[in-house]
Amino acid sequence: MDLTKLISFSLLFLSLLIPTTTTTTSTVTCTNAVCRRDGPIIRFPFRLKHQQSHSCGYDKGFDLTCDINAGNRTTITLPFSGNFTVEEIDYAAQEIWINDPNNCLPQRILQLNLNSTPFSGVYMRQFTFFNCPTSEYLRFRPLNPITCLSGKNSTVFATPSPRVINYLSSQSCRLMKTVYVPVRWPFYEQIVSSSDLSDNLWLTWRVPRCSRCEIKGGKCGIKSNSSREIICSHVHKPAIPRRARYAIAVGAGIPGALIVFGLFCFVYSKISSCIKRRRLVPTPEINNAQAHYLHSSVIVMGLDGPTIESYPKIVLGESKRLPKVDDATCAICLSEYEPKETLRTIPQCQHCFHADCIDEWLKLNGTCPVCRNSPEQILPPA
Incomplete structure (x- = not known):
């Protein structure tokens, strides 16, 4: 069974384990009202x-x-x-x-x-x-x-x-x-x-x-x-919540990531042994400042939990109005925003994402997925 069939079978299995349910407790029967076609819908509590x-x-x-x-x-x-x-x-x-x-x-x-x-x-x-x-x-x-x-x-x-x-x-x-x-x-x-x-x-x-x-x-x-x-x-209640779908996507990506990592280790070991055999002339020494620069330019650090939680969250309204009018799709999961979904905004650059998507992203990457700027880089000057 290949990986694609395995993922499809897993999704089907989860959908059977988590069936869609409906709560049917009744309230007073009221129909929505409007004053004119382009006006706001009027319902409880209004x-x-x-x-x-x-x-x-x-x-x-x-x-x-x-x-x-x-x-x-x-x-x-x-x-x-x-x-x-x-x-x-x-x-x-x-x-x-x-x-x-x-x-x-x-x-x-x-x-x-x-x-x-x-x-x-x-x-x-x-x-x-x-x-x-x-x-x-x-x-x-x-x-x-x-x-x-x-x-x-x-x-x-x-x-x-x-x-x-x-x-x-x-x-x-x-x-x-x-x-x-x-x-x-x-x-x-x-x-x-x-x-x-x-x-x-x-x-x-x-x-x-x-x-x-x-x-x-x-x-x-x-x-x-x-x-x-x-x-x-x-x-x-949805059959599979967004967090569960995200976890499945991450889980499905783990085997592929392990394979890539294994190939990287294999190639790296071959290159290292080749270098040792050829006894290449050592490069000039790198001072501490250069080493720190090279180290910081390669390693990507994620943000801590309190910092991520400090970024504002909103529940998207029926108008789907956002700070940036061209923000209609989450750049991480590539899904269009729907009313009543919870979004989180990176304050400095104003880019929006699904809250669960950007939370997982920022834990591993300290940069905005859209503009690739880090919070330290895009903070306004004091």
């Missing part, structure tokens, strides 16, 4: 007010509406902060992305209050707003003005940079307010001088916790109309 029953949502904080005056766009009302357009909902990551329907999000940020909502920022970053004279605009030319807050005689800037804050404070600018802004993930870009803050606000919710259910492909919801218990139903 509820489309006046169209879905009360038990289809978690509580009033998750009520959504369709704003006819704004092109039938999905809208959420935050107490003390007003109405916001819902751009997208990632149920597996438990994130909702909102923006201002009037296209002046910075103005809404200045009054944003999440205290009476079930939401908090995914990542919070401090921004300081300044109002500067337009007549001196050339001094601040590298900065990005907030157009919707600026006027004929004044220009408004928002910056997270302490250096820029100190500079504007020393000029004829008036400090307006310092606020925390829910920014997008990941935020490993270089420190920006200023921003017009027009990007979506990224919010998350902690209760109800349906992330694991969504990742497993289940349906999260209330158990019954008379109960507020949250359960996960219709969970489909």
Whole structure:
């Protein structure tokens, strides 16, 4: 039996040992809803007010509406902060992305209050707003003005940079307010001088916790109309998890690796004996610095566990939106990313991979599989 048949037989055997199972505990029957074709899907814990029953949502904080005056766009009302357009909902990551329907999000940020909502920022970053004279605009030319807050005689800037804050404070600018802004993930870009803050606000919710259910492909919801218990139903377990498939691939590669290693040892021994017989003239001595350079250029060291775990992980949403728009395939296993898969990012170069793939890779190789840069090489200068 050749190696290919052996691997195929092993996969078939494992699929019989690990059958696909389904959990069928029932929840309240609710159908998905949308406000318009390109709008986000509305399901538990959110509820489309006046169209879905009360038990289809978690509580009033998750009520959504369709704003006819704004092109039938999905809208959420935050107490003390007003109405916001819902751009997208990632149920597996438990994130909702909102923006201002009037296209002046910075103005809404200045009054944003999440205290009476079930939401908090995914990542919070401090921004300081300044109002500067337009007549001196050339001094601040590298900065990005907030157009919707600026006027004929004044220009408004928002910056997270302490250096820029100190500079504007020393000029004829008036400090307006310092606020925390829910920014997008990941935020490993270089420190920006200023921003017009027009990007979506990224919010998350902690209760109800349906992330694991969504990742497993289940349906999260209330158990019954008379109960507020949250359960996960219709969970489909894969026949062979990705980690098992990865282990099989590695295991299948071991025989081939042993053969290559054996051939290498054989050839190396022959070359060594040949060199000894010919008594070649010894090469000039290599000093310690050269030896260290040659040694470090050949040996590839992997990363330790804490370092790998410090790299951020995300659960891919239904939109499959990633920091790099051309990142659609894992460069290690060559499989396209699918919603609800867990990915890990190398912070410095922003390349994404399946978490289990890159974890195994980094244990053996301390470089990015795509750009081949090591963390030490691609860290920004101090």
